[in-house]
Structures are given as structure tokens and as C-alpha cells.
Amino acid sequence: MELTVKGTVSAIVFRNEENGYTVLNLETTDGEDLTCVGTFPTLSVGAVLNATGKVSVHSRYGEQLAVESYTVCDPTSKAGIIKYLGSGLIKGVGEVTANNIYNMFGNDTFGVIEHNPMLLTKVKGISQKKAMDIANAVAELKQMQEQIMFLQSYGITVNLAVKIYNIYKSETKSLVLANPYRLIDDIDGVGFLTADKIAQSMGIEAISEFRVRAAIVYELKEAAEKQGNTYLLFEDLISCCSNLLEVDLSQYGQLVEDTVTKLVLEPTVKTFDVEGQRCISLVKYYKLEKAIAARLIALNRDARRVLVDADSLITQFEKVNDISFHAGQLGAVKSALINGVTVITGGPGTGKTTIIKCIAEILSSHGMRIEFCAPTGRAAKRLAQSTGSDAKTIHRLLGFEVHGDRLQFKYNRMNTLPCDVVIVDELSMVDVSVMHSLLSALENGTRLVLVGDKDQLPSVGAGNVLADIIRSGVIEIRYLTHIYRQSEDSLIVTNAHLINKGKMPEINNKSRDFFVMNYNDFQQVSDTVVDLVSARLPKFTGLPSSEIQVLGALKSGVAGVENLNLRLQQTLNPRIFGKNELNVGRNVLREGDRVMQTVNNYELPYVRFNAEGTITDGQGVFNGDIGFVRRIDRANGILEVQFDDNRLATYNEQQLTDLQLAYAITIHKSQGSEFEVVVVPLVSGPPTIINKNLLYTAITRAKRAVVLVGSKKILALMVHNNYVAARTTNLCRFLREENEVYRRFFGSVSASQDEDEE
DSSP states (O other): OEEEEEEEEEEEEEEOTTTOEEEEEEEETTSOEEEEEEEOSSOOTTOEEEEEEEEEEETTTEEEEEEEEEEEEOOOSHHHHHHHHTSSSSTTOOHHHHHHHHHHHGGGHHHHHHHOGGGGGGSTTOOHHHHHHHHHHHHHHHHHHHHHHHHHTTTOOHHHHHHHHHHHGGGHHHHHHHOTTHHHHHSTTOOHHHHHHHHHHTTOOSSOHHHHHHHHHHHHHHHHHHHOOSOEEHHHHHHHHHHHHTSOGGGGHHHHHHHHHHHHHTTSEEEEEETTEEEEEEHHHHHHHHHHHHHHHHHHHHOOOOOOOHHHHHHHHHHHHTOOOOHHHHHHHHHHHHOSEEEEEEOTTSOHHHHHHHHHHHHHHTTOOEEEEESSHHHHHHHHHHHSSOEEEHHHHHTEEEETTEEEESSSSSSOOSOSEEEEOOGGGOOHHHHHHHHHTSOTTOEEEEEEOTTSOOOSSSOOHHHHHHHHOOSEEEEEOOOOSOOTTOOHHHHHHHHHTTOOOOOOTTSSSEEEEOOSSHHHHHHHHHHIIIIIHHHHHOOOGGGEEEEESOSSSTTSHHHHHHHHHHHHSOOOTTOOEEEETTEEEETTOEEEEOSOEEEEEEEEEOTTSOEEEEEEEOTTOEEEEEEEETTTTEEEEEETTSEEEEEEGGGGGGEEEOSEEETGGGTTOOEEEEEEEOOOOOTTTSSHHHHHHHHTTEEEEEEEESOHHHHHHHHTOOOOOOOOOSHHHHHHHHHHHHHHHHOOOOOOOOBOOO
8 A cells, every 4th residue: 555644753763874774763744653664865853754655564563664755844843853953964963052053043943054054153052164064964965855856756766866866966966867868877777768767757859869879778788788699780789779769760870870970989889790791789898809819819829838748647647536537538638738728618427627637736736826716606616626626706716806886806917816827617607707807817828728518508698708719719629528427327417418419318217316207287396396395305315405406497487486486485494483584575585594696796795604613704795696594683674694605694675685585596597506406397488498408507507316397298398499599799700810810920720629539
């Protein structure tokens, strides 16, 4: 139920000064007390509010008004004026001074402060400086309230209005009126539709350079961030913009050309031809891929020679580790010792980790400093466990630092990493921004070993780094196809490779690690998944439910991730007396819940409990980090999450939207992770999603067992669906161009691309 009330703020129950989230008591004009919650940039006891929001009744805290919009008025009563001035909001004015001011000027107090502040000097204890300080403080508060109310008049929520004000401050109104589309670039969380709605309400024409420019930049950003494309065909871009603007831009060719020309001159975009077709890219991504290509060719060219007896050292490694390398593995190790840049790619069980260990031991035995890294925390942890060496996320390796709202790295082009070799695992997950940052921090002559599975899903961010490097043919590529890691009764690895070849997996429910449970009804699929995770698999494997991960293809639906999360929460962590919880949107987070961070937050502080019993401080939680809710403090709106790597981070209520339940997660979110047991509900969906690539990725996340729950018909459809969304990227082309330049000046360097022989 929506309600509008007017009243005086009688108490501030809780306030977070960082984001303005406030719980307050409002004494309404009809004498009732009402608890209000919401975001207020600045507020004090005594302020008069006109507030609109939705009323809800909390089981513990009673009736509350979740404020969605509000206006602030000057208090008019004696008690209100004194409370407002003496609330501590104005520095140097307490209750006594506030009383003295009111006794001197009565209900004209605010008129005096705003229009003739020097009269305040008549009040005992107020100097000319203090009088001006009071006037400036009141003026600043009024200005802020006016800016917030201006934004609200265009339908902007209080939360977003505060975000905008914190960036633009006193210039908010003038900047937004001059060009509301700048909000898209300047304010995190503002998309084209929000800015366009504001612009339209201001009377900006449907066909204008402002609007077309915003649409072009927006669509290029969306293509990069949502589809991974670092450029678009010009005709595709215009088609996307026409749909977005609901205007046929083909009829406004000159306006489009003029707008693009200005964007090129700024420079914001870059236009170019690919195979005779006109293309357009954001300058940012064009430069990133160009720089990556140049750096890879330079690193490959400038590698320091390693003078070792490779054969004897490899033989020694085989004896110590009681293994025997296949010919393809031997070739991969030797390639990394010879070439400046080597790519090693293969599916599960092909020995990638063993190869990494061998390469590292040989190079470190010759005094070379080696760094291991991976794109995610879980991937880095897995790399460290399998190699017995320290491994970091790429961000931590580069020493990320947050300055304001910008992310910077300690190690960069001007301050390179102090190492001789960098080994990167799970390269398929690395986007062009991260790849560029890593390569920029490498000193000339640093050896680079890139490891990944070319058949995994590509990076969430822009680009297709691993696939483009392989496709270019100018870097040494070693394909591993010989399967090592399997036992007689193990089917995970065997079936992963069968599926990758477009063949149906071997279904033998007498195996110990690969099962298919055939159900055609999605409600049965959902029921079975919940039963498996909560009872049957813990009994069968001896593992707790926390070690069993549900990986879904889709978020929605009866057997989708969202519904499964709610059902698993109810089953595994039900509401009980004494267990605290917080409402987050339509969902609830409860103490003991398994949760995942869904966006990068480089500023969020944490403490880490180390194995030695020591505690260290740090900051930064990342998209895909998984943990559990350790504690909830409802009174202060605080929630603590203990992540899998022993980081303990504290969230306020405004940051809770960055968390979601993680009993079930999407397969895309599972990239780079490994779980003891994986349960996959098989559901119907668009062929762009329900395909072989997705199923292969899900199965290869499991260490001990995989259970597929759903119809064999859907399983067959996924196995035989080879659809992979093609990304338009420049890296492959740039690598070939850079290599051709190098070949002309320095001679040819051929890249070997041998595959294992079975």
C-alpha cells in the first residue's frame, strides 16, 4: 500500500553516513509515530518531511514506511525549529544556542539566517564568523535538498538521486539540464532508458544529436559488456539504435554520419573496415586489443633464452612424481622452455596441471622467479592446491588499488612485476581489460605461459582472448587431447570429452561419479534436485550439503536457479526462532545461508583469518566469490559474510543487493570454479543457451560426481547443439598484422600448433 505522510523527525534510530541509509521516527501531523526507512542525503531531528512510500508490517519491528520520495520543509513550530538547529547538523550550534536564536527571532529564524545572517550576532555567543558559518550550513543543506527534489521531479528514486548528487554536487541541476544523457557515462547504475526518460520529460526531441549520440555509445557498451563484442558492424549498430530509439535511423543518414564524425573526433569511437564491411568500436576496446597484440608479439620475440638440458630434467620430474608424460605433454613443456609465449589448451584429465608443475620446477631450479595467477579467487585457490605453490588472482598479483571510484594497479607499464615467468590458468575467462593490465605489467623478456580450455564458455567481459590467440596462428599453441585423469569406474572425464565431440555421454548409473536421472516433468526435476542436495547425495558421498553445488542453465522457471535457491534455503536453512534475517528485495538472507557476490566491489573491506592464526586486513570482493552468512545485526542493518578463502566482509543494507543465494548458481557464474559434487537440472530453453558448450562447462566443474536431472531428450538436444555465439573482436586480426610487421623486419617465426596423437 502506498502512503504519503507529513510529519516531524523525532528521532534518528540508525544512519549510515557513507550512503545515507536511515531509519527514523516520524511524528505525523495527526499525532502518530511512524518508522520510516530509506536513503536521505542529510537529515536532522526537527526536520519536517513530506514522505511517500510503501507501507509494510515487519514481524519484529511493526509498521514501516519504505520512503521512495520526499521533500523537506523548514520547521515552523518553536520545538521544531529548536530541535532542527540544535540537532548537531550545524557545527557549533547546540540546544542552548538554538534556544537563544529562537528567543531572539521567533518564527522568523530561517528568514534571518537566509537573508540577513549578520543579525545573528545579536545573539549571545555568536560572532560574525559563526553567523556566516550557520548561514552557509543552512544554505548548503537547502541547496542539496533542492537538487535532490529536482531529480525526484523527473521520477528518479531517492537512492539514485543521492548517487547523482554525490558526483555532481552543486552543479547537479545545471549539468543534468544541459545534457541528461551524460548520466549514462558518469553514474553507475544509470542506463539509456533512465536517462532518456529524463531527457524526454525535459522536452529533448526524439531525433536529436544528443539522443543519437547517447544511443550509439550505449549500444557499443552493451555489445561489449553483455555480448563480449569489441566492435559491431555499422549496419548492425544502426539497427540496434533504431530499435532502442524507436525511430528508423536509416531515414536520418546525415544526422547519423555527423554524430559519428563528432564521436570519432572526440575521440570516443573508431571506424574501420573488416573484409570490406564498415565497422565501429569504442576507442577503449580498439586500443586494448591493439596493445594486447603488440605486447604478445614483443614478449614472444624478446624472451630470455633458457639454457637447460630439458630431456634430463623432464625425466627427473617423471621419476620423482612417478608419471610418464605423453608425447603431447612433453612437447608442451619444451615449448614453454623455448618460446616467450606459449598457449597450452586441453580438456579435463589431459594433464594441464602436471605440465604447469613441471615447467615451474624446471624454470625455478634455474633461478627464475615465477608467479602463478588465475582470473578468480576460486580458480587461484585451486591452482595453488594443485601445484603446491602460491597463486593469486590477476587483480591481486597486479596489486589493485582503489582511488575514489577508479581502479588502479600498483604494477603497470611504469612499475613492472618483479618476476621472470608468469603462468596464467583458466585463460578462457580473461577479458581484454584484464589481459591488457597483466601484459602491461610484464617487463620485456618475461616468459608467459597461458593455460586454458578452449571449449569452455568465453569470458563474461569483452573480448575472446584465448580463442583469438589460438585462431591467429602466430603464437605457439599446444593442444592436449590424451586423457590421463580417469579410473576404470570413472565417467566424468570420459563423458565430458564425449559431449565436447557432440556425442551422447555413457549413461551407466552403476558408475560412482556420473548419473542421469530421467524426468520429463520440471516440477519432478525441481523436487529431485532438492532431495538430492539435502538428503540423498550427502548420504551417498558422505559430504555435507555445502559441498554439493547446483548449476543451472536458466535463472527463471520451476527448475531454474532462482526457484531452486528458495526451495533449498527453505529445506537446508529454514526460518527458526533466534536466527536473524534481512529482507533483500523479494528475497530473504538468513544467518547460515550460502551466498555469492554478483559484482566486483574493490572497496569493500575485509579481515582474513590466516592458517597461522593471524589476522590481516584487506579490501575487495569479486563477482563469483562464494561464502556463507555468518552473522546478521538487524538493529544496525549489518550482515557478515565468511568467504571460502577465510575473508570476512561486512555489508550494510545498501550493499546487500550485491549478494544472492548460492545454493544454486548459473553455469556461467561457475566458470573457474571446481566443486566436489555438481547437480545439473536439465531444462528447456533457447538454443543460444541450451547447448553443448554450456553442458560441457557444467560437467567439468565437478571433482567427485555429477548428477544430471531431467529428460534424456533435453540432454540429447544440448549434446547435439553446437551453437556458440560468435563474438566480433579485433585481437586475432591485430595479432596477424603485428606478426606480419615483425616478419618483415626480423624474419619469420613459425608457431607450432601440434596436437597430441592418441
